[in-house]
Amino acid sequence: MLFVRRTFLFAVLMCAMLSACQLKQKSAVSSGKSVPFRYACLLQMERSEGYVVCRIADAWHTGKTLRTYVLLTDTTHLPDRLPAGTVVKVPLRRAVAGSSVHAALAYELGAGGQLAGMCDANFVVRKDLRQALADGRLRDMGSGVQPDAERMLHNGIDGVLISPYENAQYGPIAQTGIPLIECADYMETTALGRAEWMKFYGLLFGCPEQADSLFAEVERNYLALCRKAARATSRPRVLVDCQVGGTWYVPGGSSTIGTLLRDAGADYLFADNTASGSLPYNFEQVYARGADADVWIIRYGSASNLTRAQLGRDFAPNRRLRPWRENRIYLCNVSLRPYYEDTAFFPDRQLRDLVQIFHPELAAGTMLQYYEKME
Numbered sequence: 001m002l003f004v005r006r007t008f009l010f011a012v013l014m015c016a017m018l019s020a021c022q023l024k025q026k027s028a029v030s031s032g033k034s035v036p037f038r039y040a041c042l043l044q045m046e047r048s049e050g051y052v053v054c055r056i057a058d059a060w061h062t063g064k065t066l067r068t069y070v071l072l073t074d075t076t077h078l079p080d081r082l083p084a085g086t087v088v089k090v091p092l093r094r095a096v097a098g099s100s101v102h103a104a105l106a107y108e109l110g111a112g113g114q115l116a117g118m119c120d121a122n123f124v125v126r127k128d129l130r131q132a133l134a135d136g137r138l139r140d141m142g143s144g145v146q147p148d149a150e151r152m153l154h155n156g157i158d159g160v161l162i163s164p165y166e167n168a169q170y171g172p173i174a175q176t177g178i179p180l181i182e183c184a185d186y187m188e189t190t191a192l193g194r195a196e197w198m199k200f201y202g203l204l205f206g207c208p209e210q211a212d213s214l215f216a217e218v219e220r221n222y223l224a225l226c227r228k229a230a231r232a233t234s235r236p237r238v239l240v241d242c243q244v245g246g247t248w249y250v251p252g253g254s255s256t257i258g259t260l261l262r263d264a265g266a267d268y269l270f271a272d273n274t275a276s277g278s279l280p281y282n283f284e285q286v287y288a289r290g291a292d293a294d295v296w297i298i299r300y301g302s303a304s305n306l307t308r309a310q311l312g313r314d315f316a317p318n319r320r321l322r323p324w325r326e327n328r329i330y331l332c333n334v335s336l337r338p339y340y341e342d343t344a345f346f347p348d349r350q351l352r353d354l355v356q357i358f359h360p361e362l363a364a365g366t367m368l369q370y371y372e373k374m375e
Contacts, residue, residue, distance in 0.1 A: 035199070038219075039192040042066075042184055043200055050074035052203060053083050059187035059276075060166040067182050071203055088159060088179045091206025096152060098144050098162040100124045102183060104341035105198060108214065111205035113137075116155050119144040126338040149173040159204065189254045189276045191263070191347030192222060198345050221348035222263075225355055229265030232359045236294035238266045239286070239323065243315055248286050249278040260347060264354035269293060283317050295357065296323035297371065301335040308374050329374040330357050339370045 032048030042057040051072050058066040068085035072078070075089055094116040097103035103118045104126050112132065117139035124130050132138040139155060142148035144162075149172040152160065157178050164182040173180065181204065185197035195218050202211020238261055240251055251257045252275025253268060261268040269290045273279065300306060308327060312319045323329050332339050343350040353371050356363035 037196055037199075039190055040185075040188060040196040041193055042188060043197060045200065045203075050077055050079055051082065053085065054200060054203075056182060056184050059184060066164065066184060069179075069181065073203075086179055088181065088204070090204055092159040092204050094156050095159045095161065095204070096141050096147070096157050098147070098160060098183070100126065100129055100341050101163075101344045102161045102201070103129055103138070104338070105201055105345050106205060108345070109198070109202060109205055109207050109210050111207055114205055116157060117141040117152070119147050124341075125335065126341045129341070146171060147173050149176050152176060152178060161201075161204075186344070187276065188256065190259045191256045191351070192219060194256060195219075195222075195345045195347055218346055218348050222351055225348060225351045226263045228362050229263065229355050229359060232265045232362060234359075235265055235267045236358050237290075237292070238268055238358070239290045239293040239296040239321070240268070240270075240298075242296075242298050242300070242311070242318065243283050243286070246282070248281045248283060250281050250286065251278050252276055256347070260351055260354060264351055264358055266295070266354070266358045283315075287317070287320065291320065292322045294323070294328065296321065296329045297332070297354075297357070298329065298374075299332045299334055299339065302333060303335060305333055305336075305372075306331055306374070311374070327374065330368075330371045331374050332371045337370050343370070 032046035032053060035045035035047060035052075037043060042059055044055040044057075046053045051070050051074070054069040054071060056066045056068070058064040068083070070082050070085040070087045071090045072087060073090055091114065093114055095106075095114055097106060097115055097118040099120055100118065100123060103115060106112055106115050107128055112128070115138060118124075118129070118133075119141050120143060121133050121138075121140040124133065129138065133140065139151070141151055147160070152173065153176055159179050159181055160173065161181050161183050163186055164184055170180065183197075185194045188194040188197070196215055198211045198215050199208065202208040240257060240261075241249060250270050250273065253271040253273045254276045255278065258268055258271060262271065298306070308324065308329065311329070312324065318324050334340060339350075349369060352363070352366065353368050356366045356368060357371060
């Protein structure tokens with residue numbers, strides 16, 4: 001196989017367990033003012049004098065809490081009692097991003113100077129992050145699977161943003177005393193739900209107003225594109241990604257890409273699969289449902305662009321699919337374009353591409369930013 005699929009790699013590589021960095025004080029029940037969220041389902045926040053309580057729901061166990069954080073916004077007047085949870089002094093000044101997804105968001109928030117390092121530096125595509133790594137403003141903190149705990153201690157890190165998974169176990173980094181902030185945003189089932197988490201990260205970096213403003217812009221753009229797509233007179237049937245190594249990982253209908261396809265005015269052929277992640281299928285299972293698809297979009301990672309001829313050579317049955325025969329395939333090479341770094345919290349950017357692909361008559365004059373038609 002000449003290309004390597006990296007679907008959602010940046011969101012699921014990290015592995016760790018929450019640090020026991022908590023103040024040795026009596027706990028109190030939070031009675032602050034609730035912060036409303038319109039789309040995010042896994043995040044709750046309550047503001048109190050001097051601190052904010054953030055509760056992250058356990059996406060794998062309904063009704064349970066994955067983690068509770070107490071963000072100290074005023075360390076000069078510390079309350080006698082705080083709610084139970086991991087205490088994090090904000091704003092973070094020397095944070096580590098466990099992936100380029102959250103590092104990119106910090107830069108979008110104007111908080112790039114508060115990042116001291118990031119993991120999985122070899123996967124960075126975005127130019128400003130690559131430059132920061134090259135000139136030493138960002139330090140490579142090792143693999144997201146096994147972060148370099150010693151290097152973090154040596155660099156005075158005050159918080160690590162990591163993406164959890166079910167029953168995650170953390171290694172030496174859990175013993176450092178550095179607060180580990182579990183970023184479960186990728187488990188949201190809607191694109192705007194994930195994007196709304198930037199309000200949480202805005203608090204962590206001390207720029208909540210900037211985060212609110214950015215999200216309002218994303219929401220406005222996204223909903224405007226949804227209204228535009230709703231005017232379309234047709235809804236193309238869409239296949240996503242391709243078979244690699246004998247398995248075709250099909251995004252669930254309740255995944256963010258599934259909801260993006262719906263909002264872009266397409267009929268996703270696996271929309272009835274209500275999974276929020278991806279499920280393994282073989283080619284024949286996909287072919288049974290998608291042989292006559294109208295459009296095929298493929299996200300992949302490679303040093304060079306995939307061609308139609310190569311797609312047919314690498315796996316001959318691909319030629320049986322209607323989009324291959326009629327050349328209706330659109331590609332996103334995530335090794336060359338900052339797809340994950342840009343679109344995780346700015347889904348309006350991806351939605352704009354999808355509306356243009358599915359309904360070019362509604363997007364005259366718009367240039368594709370992440371996708372391109374296969375040659």
